[in-house]
Amino acid sequence: MCANxxxxxxxxxxxPCAGLVLNTVSHRLSAEHLAHVLDDADVRVxxxxxxxxxxxxxxxxxxxxxxxxxxVGDPGPPSSDADLRFExxxxxxxxxxxxxxxxxxxxxxxxxxxxxxxLPKGVVYSHRSLVLxxxxxxxxxxxxxxxxxxxxxxxxMFHANAWGLPYASVFAGADLVLPGAAHGPLLLVDLIERYxxxxxxxxxxxxxxxxxxxxxxxxxxxxxxxxxxxPLSPSLAREWLEECGVRLNNTWGMTELAPSGxxxxxxxxxxxxxxxxxxxxxxTPNALVRLRVGDLVDGEPLTRRSGAIGExxxxxxxxxxxYLGGVGAxxxxxxxxxxxxxxxxxxxxxxxxxxxxxxxVIKSGGEWISTIDLENALMENPDVAEAAVIGMPHERWxxxxxxxxxxxxxxxxxxxxxxxxxxxxVVSWWVPDEVIVTSHLPRNGTGKxxxxxxxxxxxxxxxxxxxx
Amino acid sequence: MCANxxxxxxxxxxxPCAGLVLNTVSHRLSAEHLAHVLDDADVRVxxxxxxxxxxxxxxxxxxxxxxxxxxVGDPGPPSSDADLRFExxxxxxxxxxxxxxxxxxxxxxxxxxxxxxxLPKGVVYSHRSLVLxxxxxxxxxxxxxxxxxxxxxxxxMFHANAWGLPYASVFAGADLVLPGAAHGPLLLVDLIERYxxxxxxxxxxxxxxxxxxxxxxxxxxxxxxxxxxxPLSPSLAREWLEECGVRLNNTWGMTELAPSGxxxxxxxxxxxxxxxxxxxxxxTPNALVRLRVGDLVDGEPLTRRSGAIGExxxxxxxxxxxYLGGVGAxxxxxxxxxxxxxxxxxxxxxxxxxxxxxxxVIKSGGEWISTIDLENALMENPDVAEAAVIGMPHERWxxxxxxxxxxxxxxxxxxxxxxxxxxxxVVSWWVPDEVIVTSHLPRNGTGKxxxxxxxxxxxxxxxxxxxx
Numbered sequence: 001m002c003a004n005x006x007x008x009x010x011x012x013x014x015x016p017c018a019g020l021v022l023n024t025v026s027h028r029l030s031a032e033h034l035a036h037v038l039d040d041a042d043v044r045v046x047x048x049x050x051x052x053x054x055x056x057x058x059x060x061x062x063x064x065x066x067x068x069x070x071x072v073g074d075p076g077p078p079s080s081d082a083d084l085r086f087e088x089x090x091x092x093x094x095x096x097x098x099x100x101x102x103x104x105x106x107x108x109x110x111x112x113x114x115x116x117x118x119l120p121k122g123v124v125y126s127h128r129s130l131v132l133x134x135x136x137x138x139x140x141x142x143x144x145x146x147x148x149x150x151x152x153x154x155x156x157m158f159h160a161n162a163w164g165l166p167y168a169s170v171f172a173g174a175d176l177v178l179p180g181a182a183h184g185p186l187l188l189v190d191l192i193e194r195y196x197x198x199x200x201x202x203x204x205x206x207x208x209x210x211x212x213x214x215x216x217x218x219x220x221x222x223x224x225x226x227x228x229x230x231p232l233s234p235s236l237a238r239e240w241l242e243e244c245g246v247r248l249n250n251t252w253g254m255t256e257l258a259p260s261g262x263x264x265x266x267x268x269x270x271x272x273x274x275x276x277x278x279x280x281x282x283x284t285p286n287a288l289v290r291l292r293v294g295d296l297v298d299g300e301p302l303t304r305r306s307g308a309i310g311e312x313x314x315x316x317x318x319x320x321x322x323y324l325g326g327v328g329a330x331x332x333x334x335x336x337x338x339x340x341x342x343x344x345x346x347x348x349x350x351x352x353x354x355x356x357x358x359x360x361v362i363k364s365g366g367e368w369i370s371t372i373d374l375e376n377a378l379m380e381n382p383d384v385a386e387a388a389v390i391g392m393p394h395e396r397w398x399x400x401x402x403x404x405x406x407x408x409x410x411x412x413x414x415x416x417x418x419x420x421x422x423x424x425x426v427v428s429w430w431v432p433d434e435v436i437v438t439s440h441l442p443r444n445g446t447g448k449x450x451x452x453x454x455x456x457x458x459x460x461x462x463x464x465x466x467x468x
Numbered sequence: 469m470c471a472n473x474x475x476x477x478x479x480x481x482x483x484p485c486a487g488l489v490l491n492t493v494s495h496r497l498s499a500e501h502l503a504h505v506l507d508d509a510d511v512r513v514x515x516x517x518x519x520x521x522x523x524x525x526x527x528x529x530x531x532x533x534x535x536x537x538x539x540v541g542d543p544g545p546p547s548s549d550a551d552l553r554f555e556x557x558x559x560x561x562x563x564x565x566x567x568x569x570x571x572x573x574x575x576x577x578x579x580x581x582x583x584x585x586x587l588p589k590g591v592v593y594s595h596r597s598l599v600l601x602x603x604x605x606x607x608x609x610x611x612x613x614x615x616x617x618x619x620x621x622x623x624x625m626f627h628a629n630a631w632g633l634p635y636a637s638v639f640a641g642a643d644l645v646l647p648g649a650a651h652g653p654l655l656l657v658d659l660i661e662r663y664x665x666x667x668x669x670x671x672x673x674x675x676x677x678x679x680x681x682x683x684x685x686x687x688x689x690x691x692x693x694x695x696x697x698x699p700l701s702p703s704l705a706r707e708w709l710e711e712c713g714v715r716l717n718n719t720w721g722m723t724e725l726a727p728s729g730x731x732x733x734x735x736x737x738x739x740x741x742x743x744x745x746x747x748x749x750x751x752t753p754n755a756l757v758r759l760r761v762g763d764l765v766d767g768e769p770l771t772r773r774s775g776a777i778g779e780x781x782x783x784x785x786x787x788x789x790x791y792l793g794g795v796g797a798x799x800x801x802x803x804x805x806x807x808x809x810x811x812x813x814x815x816x817x818x819x820x821x822x823x824x825x826x827x828x829v830i831k832s833g834g835e836w837i838s839t840i841d842l843e844n845a846l847m848e849n850p851d852v853a854e855a856a857v858i859g860m861p862h863e864r865w866x867x868x869x870x871x872x873x874x875x876x877x878x879x880x881x882x883x884x885x886x887x888x889x890x891x892x893x894v895v896s897w898w899v900p901d902e903v904i905v906t907s908h909l910p911r912n913g914t915g916k917x918x919x920x921x922x923x924x925x926x927x928x929x930x931x932x933x934x935x936x
Contacts, residue, residue, distance in 0.1 A: 132603075135600075135603040135604065135607070135755065135756075136603065138607045138608060138755075139603070139606045139607070139608075139640070140606065140607075140608040140612040140613065140614045140640070141614045141615055141640060141641075144608040144612065145608065146608045146609045147609055147733075171755065172607070172608070172609060173609075265615075287603065287606075287639065
């Protein structure tokens with residue numbers, strides 16, 4: 001349970017190299033999910049930031065198998081919940097042990113899915129999978145990290161190996177800038193400028209938050225500005241390019257893919273040749289990632305005809321073929337492919353288009369409405385900073401879209417004006433019957449917008465209206 | 469037995485994907501070695517250029533297990549030694565079969581060592597090894613081939629997988645320029661200019677031959693000009709850089725390494741920061757190549773102190789741990805490392821320096837003379853086009869160097885003047901007692917200078933002198 005620190009990087013290597021398994025644990029889990037994750041992975045030693053001790057203490061005390069709790073970094077006030085300090089361990093035995101040789105398929109790291117539905121599920125990465133993943137993202141057409149790069153992983157190291165950046169950077173001999181427990185968009189922009197960062201990665205929300213602080217800064221060394229975890233809106237990409245000269249680079253991945261699936265890039269034979277357009281797409285799959293499109297209901301693979309829409313399925317040597325303990329078996333096809341829950345299609349070169357998350361798809365009057373396309377259209381409105389769309393049950397049309405919008409600082413939004421503006425951008429039956437203006441959108445543990453929380457808010461709004 | 473052609477590339481993929489094994493066979497083997505290579509690998513079907521049929525026919529007829537001989541490309545005059553044509557096979561069944569799934573460690577390709585000592589030895593590449601090798605050389609700091617590259621493998625595809633370029637290029641989606649059976653330095657320079665080649669590879673001899681044709685051409689797209697198989701002389705590198713703006717990039721490899729071991733590159737923390745100097749070195753080993761230095765006699769690994777000189781040993785997932793049929797077991801240490809026969813050392817970052825081929829080292833009066841350093845010093849003489857040095861037995865000093873030099877076109881060389889010039893560049897006891905001026909140097913099947921043939925010439929010269 002560490003921030004993006006030097007000590008965390010040591011644990012990334014020391015634990016697997018000692019023949020043990022590293023379980024990177026989100027700081028934002030509920031007590032129930034935290035207890036599940038530590039128990040399910042059979043955790044024996046916990047390394048923890050002091051600031052998390054108070055909240056995690058009761059959970060740790062209740063787990064008999066946790067033998068040691070090691071405080072990492074500044075220990076803060078004394079705590080009865082920790083018996084060791086990281087620095088003391090290093091001082092006590094500076095000897096570097098031998099690498100524990102063994103079967104390359106043995107476990108090295110466990111990451112848990114974010115658990116938006118039910119309990120988090122464990123995904124086990126083998127040594128083999130980590131090496132192949134690093135080789136894969138180091139391809140020149142993927143991340144292409146070199147010894148000369150300066151890499152800042154903003155995405156937390158407790159989440160899906162920070163998209164593979166720490167392992168790949170050490171593999172390539174690049175410099176790593178680790179922001180530690182400090183955070184906030186201003187600090188991050190300061191780090192990018194001060195250390196002349198060339199590769200960085202975070203979710204779109206953080207890119208949005210950093211933008212006001214980035215104007216006028218020297219960010220000229222950035223050559224890979226990765227975003228992921230959610231579709232990249234054209235308006236955000238345009239603002240970064242036009243205001244700061246930084247080209248955001250979309251990626252697509254999942255904890256189950258270790259985690260990189262694809263990285264946007266400009267194909268040499270792209271029809272339109274427009275780099276900024278191409279970088280919005282999830283891109284062609286990485287070298288060892290095989291994609292196919294399956295039937296939404298039974299998962300049967302569809303024909304290989306390009307453009308067929310269905311659930312994206314993945315297989316390959318860096319893709320999980322099961323969850324820890326065999327849970328979630330319904331997420332895998334009988335022939336071992338992962339059902340991603342993403343709705344999309346493959347182009348003639350195998351390039352991926354994500355249409356929606358399956359559970360976010362809105363079926364209105366027998367026709368689909370893409371929440372992603374609707375959200376992007378809402379954000380084309382110059383007064384809208386962020387937008388999210390969910391489907392709400394509807395008597396006549398089965399489902400209808402409900403939109404949440406956050407106004408840009410210094411502007412106000414009228415729901416009716418937002419709907420009017422949207423009519424110029426999408427077909428009329430896509431326009432939500434209701435638009436809710438809010439100051440911020442709820443997020444889950446990995447920084448993504450929480451559609452589950454939005455559904456709760458949506459139901460409350462419906463109830464209020466019904467009761468009026 | 470094919471040239472660098474489209475058909476050969478098809479065989480690179482079709483044979484292993486059908487679950488069979490591709491044996492790429494040099495065109496330059498003696499009848500004895502050719503018979504050995506086809507028999508040892510249990511070859512059943514031969515694909516052959518028509519121009520090679522006459523010479524290979526008698527060997528093929530004597531091998532009972534060769535069931536079919538397929539002529540590739542223009543069939544030329546009818547021959548009783550071939551029963552099938554490549555094109556007819558494609559026309560007869562255009563169906564693309566399924567990929568033969570199976571254990572990743574099964575054999576995919578066999579290459580034979582060039583057999584400078586004894587019979588050629590078979591090195592078997594597994595599917596796993598070929599995939600890992602492609603991933604490895606596609607790293608941005610290695611070849612870093614992208615979809616946008618145009619790759620011209622000049623090094624023959626029958627030799628060590630053409631240094632891995634065909635597989636890596638297809639893996640990355642790059643364009644390949646295949647020169648076919650045509651050759652000659654003028655044609656190659658034409659191809660580089662016409663197709664705006666960005667990556668190419670050949671031995672130093674071919675770089676030397678291409679230079680006169682390269683002046684004034686547009687070779688500006690070249691970003692990796694790879695050379696290997698022998699040390700890169702500073703004078704050749706300087707001429708290409710100064711006269712054509714092309715920076716030659718040294719590499720080091722062996723058939724046993726599948727074949728890439730290291731590629732020269734400029735380290736970000738290089739002390740002198742001089743790019744052209746750094747690119748002369750064999751470089752830091754590739755990602756999956758482990759190097760160590762062993763005792764010259766018993767092969768025991770030396771201390772890890774940087775700078776210790778000994779025999780370079782290699783291990784890793786792309787390195788052979790045996791030859792086909794278990795021959796040449798003395799080339800491997802008890803713990804499975806390959807003894808390369810190269811004398812060298814490792815720097816503080818694991819960067820490789822090759823001092824000499826073990827069998828080329830000259831021991832004069834108890835002290836070593838490096839043939840590589842001596843050859844480079846000879847080529848610093850502006851009138852010397854090429855130079856080679858061998859050790860000759862000597863009564864008093866055990867061994868003394870003997871130099872062969874080729875004058876530049878339009879110049880003449882006097883042995884005594886060459887020795888005099890050399891005195892300004894090396895210590896006096898390194899200067900060869902005899903310098904032989906010749907119009908060309910003998911080469912072996914892979915285009916390297918044949919030191920074995922030079923030793924025969926050297927003995928003849930000595931005998932002549934003794935008899936006078």
